[in-house]
Amino acid sequence: MKTFRVFFLLFIIFFLKACFKEPQSPSWDTSVSAPLLKTSLGIHSLITDSLIHTDSASFVYLVYKNLLYQFAPDSLLKKPDTVSHVIYKIPFNAYFPPGQEIINKSEEKVYSFGKSQISTILLKKGLLKFNVSNTLEEAIKLNYHIPSATKNGTSLKFAALIPAAQNGGLNYTSTVDISGYKLNMKGASGLSTNTLNTHINAFINPSGDSTRITIHDKFQFTVQFEKLEMAFIKGFFEPVDINAKDATPVELFDLITSGSINFEQIQADILIENGYGVDLKLKINDISSYNERTQNEVALNAPILGQTINLIRATETGQKQKPVIPSYYFIDFSETNIKNMFENLPDKFYFDIEGQTNPMGNISGGNDFYYNGFGLNVFLNLNIPLSIKAHDLTLSENFDFSLNKNNSNSHITHGNFNLITDNGFPFDAEVQLYLYDADNTLHDSLMFNNLIAAAPLNQNNIAESSTKSIIDVPIPPQKMEKLYETHTIRIQIKFNTNHADYIKLYDFYKMDLQLTGDFNLFVTH
Amino acid sequence: MKKILIILLFGYSCLSIKAQQGSRWINNFSYPHLSFETSYYIGSPSLHNRFINKYFEGAYLNDATKNLALSTLDKKNILGGNNYYQLFYAYPASNVHFANLFFFSLTNTSILDMSFEPQLFELVFSGNTKFAGTDILLNENSFYFTNFSQLKGGFSKIISSASRTHTIALSAALNVGSSHNYVKINNTRLHTAADATAIDIETKLNMQWVTENIKSNIKYFNGIGTGLDIFYAYECLNGNNFNFWLKDLGFIHWFEESTLHLESDTAINFEGLVFDDFTEIASAIGRLNSDTLAESFNKTVAQQKSFRTYLPLSIQAYFSHTFNETFKAGAGFQNYPNLFKKPMFFADLHYQLHPTLKITQSFSYGGYSNFSAGLNMMLSFKDFLVYIGSDHLTSYINNDLFRGQGFFLRISKKFNHHETRTIKHQ
Numbered sequence: 001m002k003t004f005r006v007f008f009l010l011f012i013i014f015f016l017k018a019c020f021k022e023p024q025s026p027s028w029d030t031s032v033s034a035p036l037l038k039t040s041l042g043i044h045s046l047i048t049d050s051l052i053h054t055d056s057a058s059f060v061y062l063v064y065k066n067l068l069y070q071f072a073p074d075s076l077l078k079k080p081d082t083v084s085h086v087i088y089k090i091p092f093n094a095y096f097p098p099g100q101e102i103i104n105k106s107e108e109k110v111y112s113f114g115k116s117q118i119s120t121i122l123l124k125k126g127l128l129k130f131n132v133s134n135t136l137e138e139a140i141k142l143n144y145h146i147p148s149a150t151k152n153g154t155s156l157k158f159a160a161l162i163p164a165a166q167n168g169g170l171n172y173t174s175t176v177d178i179s180g181y182k183l184n185m186k187g188a189s190g191l192s193t194n195t196l197n198t199h200i201n202a203f204i205n206p207s208g209d210s211t212r213i214t215i216h217d218k219f220q221f222t223v224q225f226e227k228l229e230m231a232f233i234k235g236f237f238e239p240v241d242i243n244a245k246d247a248t249p250v251e252l253f254d255l256i257t258s259g260s261i262n263f264e265q266i267q268a269d270i271l272i273e274n275g276y277g278v279d280l281k282l283k284i285n286d287i288s289s290y291n292e293r294t295q296n297e298v299a300l301n302a303p304i305l306g307q308t309i310n311l312i313r314a315t316e317t318g319q320k321q322k323p324v325i326p327s328y329y330f331i332d333f334s335e336t337n338i339k340n341m342f343e344n345l346p347d348k349f350y351f352d353i354e355g356q357t358n359p360m361g362n363i364s365g366g367n368d369f370y371y372n373g374f375g376l377n378v379f380l381n382l383n384i385p386l387s388i389k390a391h392d393l394t395l396s397e398n399f400d401f402s403l404n405k406n407n408s409n410s411h412i413t414h415g416n417f418n419l420i421t422d423n424g425f426p427f428d429a430e431v432q433l434y435l436y437d438a439d440n441t442l443h444d445s446l447m448f449n450n451l452i453a454a455a456p457l458n459q460n461n462i463a464e465s466s467t468k469s470i471i472d473v474p475i476p477p478q479k480m481e482k483l484y485e486t487h488t489i490r491i492q493i494k495f496n497t498n499h500a501d502y503i504k505l506y507d508f509y510k511m512d513l514q515l516t517g518d519f520n521l522f523v524t525h
Numbered sequence: 526m527k528k529i530l531i532i533l534l535f536g537y538s539c540l541s542i543k544a545q546q547g548s549r550w551i552n553n554f555s556y557p558h559l560s561f562e563t564s565y566y567i568g569s570p571s572l573h574n575r576f577i578n579k580y581f582e583g584a585y586l587n588d589a590t591k592n593l594a595l596s597t598l599d600k601k602n603i604l605g606g607n608n609y610y611q612l613f614y615a616y617p618a619s620n621v622h623f624a625n626l627f628f629f630s631l632t633n634t635s636i637l638d639m640s641f642e643p644q645l646f647e648l649v650f651s652g653n654t655k656f657a658g659t660d661i662l663l664n665e666n667s668f669y670f671t672n673f674s675q676l677k678g679g680f681s682k683i684i685s686s687a688s689r690t691h692t693i694a695l696s697a698a699l700n701v702g703s704s705h706n707y708v709k710i711n712n713t714r715l716h717t718a719a720d721a722t723a724i725d726i727e728t729k730l731n732m733q734w735v736t737e738n739i740k741s742n743i744k745y746f747n748g749i750g751t752g753l754d755i756f757y758a759y760e761c762l763n764g765n766n767f768n769f770w771l772k773d774l775g776f777i778h779w780f781e782e783s784t785l786h787l788e789s790d791t792a793i794n795f796e797g798l799v800f801d802d803f804t805e806i807a808s809a810i811g812r813l814n815s816d817t818l819a820e821s822f823n824k825t826v827a828q829q830k831s832f833r834t835y836l837p838l839s840i841q842a843y844f845s846h847t848f849n850e851t852f853k854a855g856a857g858f859q860n861y862p863n864l865f866k867k868p869m870f871f872a873d874l875h876y877q878l879h880p881t882l883k884i885t886q887s888f889s890y891g892g893y894s895n896f897s898a899g900l901n902m903m904l905s906f907k908d909f910l911v912y913i914g915s916d917h918l919t920s921y922i923n924n925d926l927f928r929g930q931g932f933f934l935r936i937s938k939k940f941n942h943h944e945t946r947t948i949k950h951q
Contacts, residue, residue, distance in 0.1 A: 026579065028586035031652035033721040035797035420722065514797055516721040518654055 027524045029413070035516045036417070042510040043386075046255075046395070058507040064252060064382040068270070068287075069244050069353055071376035076237055076276065076357065077118070079228050080111045083128065083146070084198050088219040096213055099206040102140070103219070106199045108187050117193035117366055118235035121183040124372050125229040132162050132172040133220040138204050138211035139164045140219060145199040148184040156181055161205065162219075175226070185235070193235055193366070198223075230372060232323075237278050237368040242355040242376075247290070253345040257293070259392035259494065264502040266342055267383040268333040272311060275326040275374025277367070280311040282355035284331075289346035298344045302336040309355075316369060324374045342384070353378065386505035390427060393495045398436075401489040414480050415519025417473040421452045422512040424466040427497045428454045429511070431471075436488040444482040446473055452511070454498065461501060463509060475519075558615040560910075560937030566917070567606030567637070568893035568929025570867070571599045574920050577930075591650045598643040601665065603865040605638040605893045606931070607837075613937075624680035628696070631676055636837050638669045638864040648715070658719030663728075667709040669864070671834070673777060674701045675752065688763075694756035702748025702777040705735040705834055726793040733832060734785040750777035752836055764847035768857075773836040781831040837861050851877040859892070867891045871916075881905045887916045894920070894929025901933075908939040 043052060043060055053061045088103050096102065111118075134140060140162040149156035162172050187195030202219065204211060270287075274280050285306055288299040315325045358368065405411035423429065433446040450471040455463035475483070497503045567577060576594035579586055615628040645666050648656070679696025713728035735747050752775025759767040838861065845855030853875040860868040869891035876884045885901040894917060901914025912935040919927040 025583045026581075026586055027583075028591065028650055029588075030650060031654040033652070033654040033657045033717050034724055035718075035722050035795060037800065038797035039800050418721070420720075514722060516797070518721060521652065 025524050027522065030521050030523055031518070032521045033516075033518045035514060037515040038513070040510050040512045043505060043507060051252075052507075054507045060386040060505045060507050062252070062382070062384040062386060064384070066248065066250065066349070066380045066382070067377060068248050068349060068351055068380045069246070069378040071242055071244075073230065073370055073372075073375055075242075076240060076278075076370060077113055077116055077230075077233060079225070079230075080113075080121075080196075081225055083109060083196065083223040083225060084144070084200060084221065085223075086200055086221045088202070088221075089215070089217070090213055091215060093212065093214045095210050096138075096204045097210045098138075098204055098208050100204045101201060102204065102213075103200055103202040103221075105201070106197070108192075109196045109198060110187075110192070111185075111194045111196065113194055113235075113238070115238035116236060117362075118185050118233060119193050119366060120232070120234040121185060121230060122232035123178055123181050123183065123228060124231035125179045125227060126177075126181075127226040128156070128158070128176040128178045129224045129226045130158065130160070130172075130174045130176070131222045131224070132160075133218065134162050134170045134172065135165045135168060135217045136204075136211060136213055136219055137164050138208045141203045141205055142221070143201050144223065146183075146196065147199065148187075148197045149178065149181045150184070151178075151181045164205075164208075164211075178225075230370065232372065233370040234277075234366075235368060236362040236364070236366045237276075237358055237370075239356050239358045239361065242280075242282065242353065242357070244351065244353040247348045247350045249348050250289070250346045253347070255395040255397055256345055256393060257396040257492070258394040259390065260343070261345065261391075261393050262343055262389040262502070263339055263384055264387035265385055266334075266339045267385075268336075268338040268342075269381050270331040270333065271379045271381055272309065272329040272331075273326045273377045273379065274311045274328070275314050275324050275371070276357070276376060277313050277316065277324075277364070277369030277371075278357045279313050279360060279363070280355060280357055280376065281359040282309045282311060282329075282353060283307065284309070285352040285354060286350070287352075288350045289341035289344045290348050290350055291344050292347045294344075296344055297350075298337070298341045298346075300333070300336060300338065300341060302331075302333055304331050313364070313368070314374065324369075324371050326374060342382070349380065351378075387502040388497065388505070389499070389502055390495045390497045394492055395495070396490055396492045398488050398490050401435075401486050403484050403486065405484050409525060410521050410523045411484075412480060412517075413520045413522050414477040415475055415517050417475060417515060417517040417519070419448060419471040419473060420514045420516060421469045421471070422466045423452050423469065424455050424463055425505075425509045425511055426455050426457050426461075426463040426499070426503050427495050428452065429496075430494040432492045432494075434490040434492065435482060435486040436490065437485055438487045440488060443485070444479060446475070446479075446483075448473060455509075457499070457503075461504060462506065466512070555617060557617065557940035558613075558937060559940070560611075560613045560935055562611045562613065562933070562935040563609065564931065564933035565606065565608040566893070566929065566931030567604075568917070568920075568931070569602060569604035570893065570895050570928055571597055571602045572604055572928075573597050574924050574928060574930055577604070586650065595643060595647060595651075598646060601640060601642060602646075603638075603640045603867070603893060605636070605864065605866055607634065607636045609634040618680070623682060625683045626681040626694075627678075628680070628694075629676075629678045630696075631674070633672070633674045635672045636670065636864070638837070638861075638866060639667060640865045641666045641668075645710075653715070653717045653724075656715075657717045657721060659716070661715040661717075663710055663713035663715070665711060666713075667865075668706065670704065670706045671702070671777075671837070672704040673748075673836075674703065675699065676701075677752075677754070679754065681756070688761060690758075690760040692756070692758040692760075694754075696754040696756075698752035698754070698773075698775060700748075700750040700752050700775060700777050700836065701746060702735070702750065702779055702834075703746070705733060705748065705777070705779055707731075707733040707834075722796065724793075724795045726791070726795070728791050730787060730789055730791055732785070732787040733779075733834070734787075735779050735783050747783040748777040748779035750833075750836075751775050766843075766845045766847070766855075768841075768843045770839075770841040772839045772841065774838055775836045776833050777836065778833050779831060781829050784829050784831060786828055786830040786832060835863060837863050866893055885914065887914075889916055892929065894927070897927060897929050908941075910937045910939065911935070912937075 047062065051062050051064055053063045055061070084107060086103060086105060130144070132142070142160050142162055144158040146156040156178060158176055160174060163170055183196060185194055185196060186192050188197050200221065272282065283306060284304060286299060288297050290297045309329055311329050312327045314327055317323055317325055419431070429452040431448045431452065434442055435444045435446070437443045448471045450469060452469045452471070453467045455466050458464050569577065573594050576590055579590055609632055611630055611632040613628065613630040615626055617626050618624045642663060642665070644661050645663055648661060653661070675698040677696045677698040679694055681692055681694035684691040709731040711729045713726070716725040752773050754773065755771040757769045839859060840862065841857065841859045843855055843857030845853055847853045854873070856872040858868055858870045869889055871887060871889035873888070874886040878884055881904060883903040887899040887901060889897050897917045897919050899914060899916035899918045901912065903910065903912045913933070915932040917929045917931050920930050
């Protein structure tokens with residue numbers, strides 16, 4: 001027996017050994033020379049593709065369209081809300097048989113749109129919400145009808161059996177999708193405006209029992225519009241004042257953190273687009289560019305400022321695909337100080353615009369209109385030929401960074417790295433990497449002390465060849481450890497054109513970058 | 526790439542290599558017999574034991590260690606070994622005409638076998654910096670490691686005459702494969718540009734890789750197969766004995782879901798991790814710690830594909846002469862034709878110093894060593910037999926002159942048997 005115990009033990013050892021072969025981990029240092037990173041940065045790497053346009057000679061233009069101001073439809077006309085509100089009560093106690101009608105009411109609801117006189121509304125989206133409160137001890141059969149709300153020739157109807165009250169009361173809620181319904185706001189006569197016809201009747205449940213209704217009982221019924229979006233409105237829109245003092249962000253220069261840039265030329269204009277079926281009177285009082293970093297503000301200096309601009313109403317085409325032809329007003333800013341405004345590298349534009357819709361009143365005979373998707377928009381259009389002078393123009397961006405040496409069989413302990421650049425851009429560049437720890441504290445940097453030299457220009461001021469530069473980046477062990485502790489890297493590239501003339505940027509300009517290293521790799525196997 | 530190179534050189538460090546030329550002969554059981562046996566052997570005719578030990582112990586390999594190892598390498602080198610654990614039970618047959626003995630065993634075997642050139646060794650352990658601007662040519666380098674378990678069952682039959690005895694034994698095995706890693710790199714050129722701007726690799730790569738079987742969740746059951754052992758012994762009354770053994774003639778079929786198979790002529794031009802956008806630069810730097818060359822290799826098409834491998838067949842022959850009751854001498858050879866392991870010739874001298882103590886001197890040349898000498902001891906007390914020894918004591922005595930290392934241990938228990946048949950012992 002003892003013998004078998006011994007062999008049983010050996011048997012267990014056998015399987016443990018077979019299943020759990022614990023690896024040993026030898027380690028060694030090895031010296032590696034290898035390319036690490038490679039990229040080619042062109043204009044498209046720095047600027048969003050959609051902003052870049054080129055001419056036949058590959059000269060690059062920055063084409064930028066910024067919505068400066070939009071006059072929202074909600075400002076033009078307020079939306080209707082409550083459709084019906086009915087309260088049923090009786091002055092004495094009485095028994096009502098099944099099927100007994102208790103409400104039969106037709107109503108012409110007149111909405112207040114201020115002084116606006118609306119004849120037609122087509123709903124793009126919307127809900128009709130029914131809120132019913134019932135204290136009657138029998139169910140109520142409810143029929144609700146809006147004859148003047150139609151869709152595909154059928155009027156809007158709602159029917160429901162409102163359950164009997166329990167424990168003294170019952171609240172009932174239901175919604176009906178009214179998207180696509182056309183609301184005839186002319187009332188029963190067809191001559192009114194802002195008017196909606198409704199009809200409601202209610203019965204004691206025909207399949208129920210006789211019920212006693214007391215003076216304390218109440219059947220209350222409310223119908224409301226919710227989440228309305230208009231597809232079309234027609235009528236007379238009362239004059240509304242436009243007072244817009246606001247700011248709009250400019251994202252063109254987000255990466256730039258310091259330095260300056262001069263543009264040879266900037267073509268700029270403001271385009272006012274009126275898609276409403278109302279006349280407009282506008283006045284641009286002020287536009288200025290603001291740089292939050294430098295807190296410098298440059299105001300536009302243009303003759304149009306403070307002048308009244310009259311904009312005629314848009315035209316209805318009667319075509320479903322394109323129902324409106326907007327009217328436009330174009331203001332050319334090329335002969336203004338717009339260049340200075342952009343050389344201010346703005347984060348935002350401030351503007352002050354005032355005006356009025358329908359300044360002449362109801363001159364359309366109630367034919368003002370609104371179509372969804374068309375409105376009053378003020379655009380700032382820019383066409384910037386990238387012919388520039390840059391002086392210490394610094395682009396910076398932060399990136400999350402993780403270099404974990406614990407999840408790999410090998411890690412770099414130290415080394416000497418080379419950034420090999422082939423610069424086809426006709427400007428110098430300096431690259432720096434700043435290392436931030438988990439607390440976002442700057443704890444070291446990788447100083448690329450050598451300059452990436454500019455490509456030479458030919459007699460036509462075009463860089464046809466590139467210039468090769470090699471930048472040494474020694475990373476001793478202490479710095480390497482800090483790199484492993486880095487959570488964020490801030491990359492900073494500083495550009496200088498160093499040329500008296502403006503430098504034109506072409507689409508074919510690019511900078512090839514390759515990071516190579518002779519480094520020590522600590523291998524754990 | 527680095528992983529492949531490392532594995533090519535040394536494979537899993539979990540491997541504990543064991544083997545010994547003194548294998549059990551099956552014709553010497555006359556009683557029921559249960560034994561546990563383990564053995565390991567590792568060696569390289571050229572690579573220093575000191576380096577091998579440090580590697581497998583998981584030590585830090587400093588420059589002195591690496592340089593010493595490099596200085597001993599030949600143009601072509603082999604390194605390998607094996608280990609096994611075995612439970613064995615033999616039972617003398619009674620009333621059976623076709624057999625005198627039945628035996629069963631459960632074995633777990635690991636085999637490492639590799640060949641490499643010194644430039645590969647240098648590339649892995651010292652890096653490619655010193656090769657910058659030149660080509661590294663790798664002509665014949667391969668790594669093979671396998672681990673499998675076997676359930677064997679067999680019988681032996683003794684045919685005796687007045688002056689001689691023939692013993693024939695056959696056993697069949699059910700093989701269960703756990704690991705199989707095979708990488709062969711032939712006709713490979715690795716060029717590092719002098720300014721480290723590019724690494725060019727042209728290689729003829731053949732890789733069969735069996736990983737853990739994730740789908741089945743049976744971690745070590747990645748393949749199945751069968752095998753056959755054939756044993757023959759001839760004994761004369763004049764003391765001459767001859768044994769021949771063909772072992773592990775068989776295969777393992779590796780399951781598709783555990784495999785990674787690659788066989789291709791690959792040309793890679795590596796110029797660094799490529800990123801296309803300014804915003805990708807930080808993530809690209811963050812990826813530098815991963816094995817970028819391996820990443821490039823991964824882009825080549827490796828596929829999951831079932832495949833079949835043959836067991837490391839061994840052929841062993843042994844001749845001995847018993848001079849008297851206290852002294853016997855023998856010589857033999859062992860060969861693994863499927864491995865880089867060299868044919869090994871061995872001789873042994875057996876001294877029965879006491880009825881309970883036998884000492885064996887062994888001498889061998891070949892295998893994963895050059896010349897080795899060893900000493901084995903067999904102790905018997907009551908029904909127990911302990912057999913312990915090493916055929917490579919020389920390397921423990923002089924680590925610089927001799928190569929290879931290993932030992933073996935067998936503990937067996939003999940059971941009384943009422944119907945004992947007389948089977949002649951060696």
